[in-house]
Amino acid sequence: MAFRIDLTLDCADPTRLAEFWKLALGYVDEPPPAPFATREEWLQQFDLSKDDAEDGAWLCDPAGVGPRLFLQQVREPKVVKNRLHMDVRVADQDTAAERWATIAEAVRRLTGAGATVLEEVPDHHVVMADPEGHEFCVC
Known part of the structure; x- marks a missing residue:
């Protein structure tokens, strides 16, 4: 059985970087999971602390072929x-x-x-x- 993969990139500014990767890959913003109307509404179910509720962006291939891409905000810079x-x-x-x-x-x-x-x-x-x-x- 084959599994699907998602890719996660740690970054400082997910919203800005999402615009770059949408251009590079032809991806679009991934809608929130049903039945949620927004990502914010979806995230509220996890009862995250303020420190854990950082910025993030979820992207997907509109054709459904490529892996999903999650851009996750982290505090530490990329060093290697x-x-x-x-x-x-x-x-x-x-x-x-x-x-x-x-x-x-x-x-x-x-x-x-x-x-x-x-x-x-x-x-x-x-x-x-x-x-x-x-x-x-x-x-």
């Missing part, structure tokens, strides 16, 4: 390289030139949204960091 990173696959063209042009366009779009290029492996992939430093590859 990720042990796990995402590969954002944007290119499926037949020719290498078309494939690389698609990757380059995605990199331009993501740097415009606050990402940083860390390394380019020509004709294969680009290693980037999101606005809070989480590493990912565009391929």
Whole structure:
């Protein structure tokens, strides 16, 4: 039996970072679980202390194919390289030139949204960091 996975990113500003990842992945805000009208209403059932009730953002693939993404606010900053990173696959063209042009366009779009290029492996992939430093590859 296969299981679904969700990904969680610790971050300082989930609301801001959610906008970046919605652009990068084509994701949307995930609605609250039924029967709740809002995430705030859903969270109230857990009786969280003020310290535990930090900001968060829940994103999902509108097609229901990709993993859900939870952006969780944490106080401590990121200090080391990720042990796990995402590969954002944007290119499926037949020719290498078309494939690389698609990757380059995605990199331009993501740097415009606050990402940083860390390394380019020509004709294969680009290693980037999101606005809070989480590493990912565009391929």
